[in-house]
Amino acid sequence: MNAPEAVNETDAALLAHAQRLTAQAGRPAPKALTRLAGGRNNQVYRLEADDGPLVLKRYFTDARDSRDRLGAEWSFISHAWSRGIRAVPEPLACDRAEQAGLYSFIEGRKLTAAELTPGHVEAAIEFVLAVNARPRPALAPGSEACFSLAEHIATVERRVARLATLDSEVPHVAEARQLVSAQLQPTWAAVKAGILSGASAEGLALDAAISADQNCLSPSDFGFHNALIDDAGKLTFLDFEYAGRDDPAKLVSDFFCQPEVPVPLAVHEHFIERLTQGLGLDAASVARCRLLLDAYQIKWTCIILNDFLPLGAARRAFADTGAWAERCAAQLAKAEAKLELVGADDTP
Structure with a gap:
């Protein structure tokens, strides 16, 4: 590993x-x-x-x-x-x-973004489809599972709100506060307005519950950052501690928004098409996949900044990653880079 x-x-x-x-x-x-x-x-x-x-x-x-x-x-x-x-x-x-x-124990190494090929993306898609082959077990909802557009919006809203109060003992906290107030909060307000407008244009009710047949079993936090590749080119996916039932739109958005091994947005539409065919997604689910991408860019910016929260600090201390000040500086740079992707064109 x-x-x-x-x-x-x-x-x-x-x-x-x-x-x-x-x-x-x-x-x-x-x-x-x-x-x-x-x-x-x-x-x-x-x-x-x-x-x-x-x-x-x-x-x-x-x-x-x-x-x-x-x-x-x-x-x-x-x-x-x-x-x-x-x-x-x-x-x-x-x-x-x-x-x-x-x-x-899984022998292998992490992939880099430069190594990613269409074949790796297809392997990820096939994994999701295999896990979702019917009949599916009644797993519990995944971490922060969302079953309506309103729940997606509220989930991101909570994460943004949590960042209003950061841990004063964390290194570089002043810079983090400035990033949150000057960039993150205004960008989220614009993204949320865009989702509301897009939902209205698509005829999607914010509070309408996603039907059970449009749920999926999601690995959650899914991406090549949680995968190893062996010498023969076989991929093994890891770390399912947030997994469970969820909206396919969240799975798709997480896959493209996780920052460690970025997946090119050029294949975003292909990913949606393959899941639409394999999972039988309806028009509303496809619309959510497209509407929510920028919301999850914001959510992942918040996740990157978790180190500046008291609970994030406790979690990192348990995992004992070390080099605390250096890590916090790096997380700030990652958060800024993630925000720059909001509104990026995902057409091939």
């Missing part, structure tokens, strides 16, 4: 916990573990055992964050694995009390 990070590999309590999970899975006990770098919200360890490496994932929990990260990921991967989908790690065992999961 990711490159190992120097940690205390003799943590007896953690290794003992890993051994209990491997016993539950019927696998040989691990003899050592190594912390893997790159976990943004969680702690991820490579376990060394006689029959090969495994992964132990410990999920972040906080009284201020009600997300069931383990439950969402375990349910989604278990569904995919039961359908014969092998583009995800194998779920082996979990401990809900300790918020930990045991998974197969």
Whole structure:
């Protein structure tokens, strides 16, 4: 998976916990573990055992964050694995009390944006379609799932509003406040007005609930930032802690708005067309896919700025990413770049 990070590999309590999970899975006990770098919200360890490496994932929990990260990921991967989908790690065992999961280890590396090809995008589309093959299980709604246009707007509105009060202890907080007040808030006001106008032109009622047959099972936070590619070119998708039932328009928008491995907007329309055919999307769903792209550029700007919120700071401390001031400066630059994409033309 990711490159190992120097940690205390003799943590007896953690290794003992890993051994209990491997016993539950019927696998040989691990003899050592190594912390893997790159976990943004969680702690991820490579376990060394006689029959090969495994992964132990410990999920972040906080009284201020009600997300069931383990439950969402375990349910989604278990569904995919039961359908014969092998583009995800194998779920082996979990401990809900300790918020930990045991998974197969995936050999591979992260893709870069420069490496992306139409074939990689097609693999992502095929994964979504395979996960959504009927009959679908009744998974819980995904994180921040939206089932009407009004809910999409309200979700972004909440995130923008949260950024009105930032943690004064976070490095570069003054610059972050300036970005929020001078750029983010006015841009969101313009985007929201555009959605309201577009919805009216399309005859879409803001409060109209999306019908059950127009929902999908969404990986959430879906993109090549959460994927590894091996030497043979096979993609494996990771990190489904926000997964669940959702609006396909949110899945599409997240896929194109995630900032780490940007997907060219030139294939936005193709992605919508393929999902329309494969999922049987109606005209209203297609319209939402097109209308909401800029709203999710705003939402992802807010996500990038999460480090400046108290809860974001707690999550990063749990994941122990280090280089705090440097990271905050980098997040500011990413947020500015993301805002510049609002209104970008997505036609080929």
